[in-house]
Amino acid sequence: MTRSWSIILPWATPPVKPNGGHGNVYAHAAKVKRTRQTMGLLARQAGIPPLAACRVELTWFVPDRIKRDVDNLTWTLKPLCDALAGTKAWDHKIVPDDTPEFMVKPMPAIIYRPGEPKEMILTITEIPCTT
Known part of the structure; x- marks a missing residue:
């Protein structure tokens, strides 16, 4: 059985931007x-336990069709992933490293959701380790 955690992030917009x-x-x-x-x-x-490997997906839900560059979301995804594999006191090390053998990080997604507020969700899914 695959385990998965969806974490609603506290930001309506990406907190880290290329020109932030x-x-x-x-x-x-x-x-x-x-x-x-x-x-x-x-x-x-969220109680995420140590995992052999995981898939980390960032989704930004937006209420309008304003053009947004999905590449800019990678600037926010990086510190999120670092926190899941890092060695700082505040990190929560769920995998040994954030390299591809332990963490798969697909390109973030921007999804149009009319009438709903902006919301960012990070989904962490357990996957088999590739080593």
């Missing part, structure tokens, strides 16, 4: 750190 610090590396680093700390806490609260 507008050139200020300290502001950008602070956003990355806060995002990673938040993900570590959410993963612990």
Whole structure:
């Protein structure tokens, strides 16, 4: 039986963006750190146990058809995945590393959901280890 966890993230929009610090590396680093700390806490609260490997999918649900670049979501996905495999005190290490043998990270998705508020969900699914 495959286990899966869907975590509703506390952000309506991606917290880490390619131009989020507008050139200020300290502001950008602070956003990355806060995002990673938040993900570590959410993963612990969800009770995700250590896994051999996992698939991590980021989905952003939006209420309108404004053009958005899905590539920009990868800037948020990276600290989320780092928090699931990292060694910082605030990380929740569920897999040995965030390399492809332990963590599959498909391109994030943006899904139109009319009449609903913006919402970001991270889905973590247990998969067999490839090693």
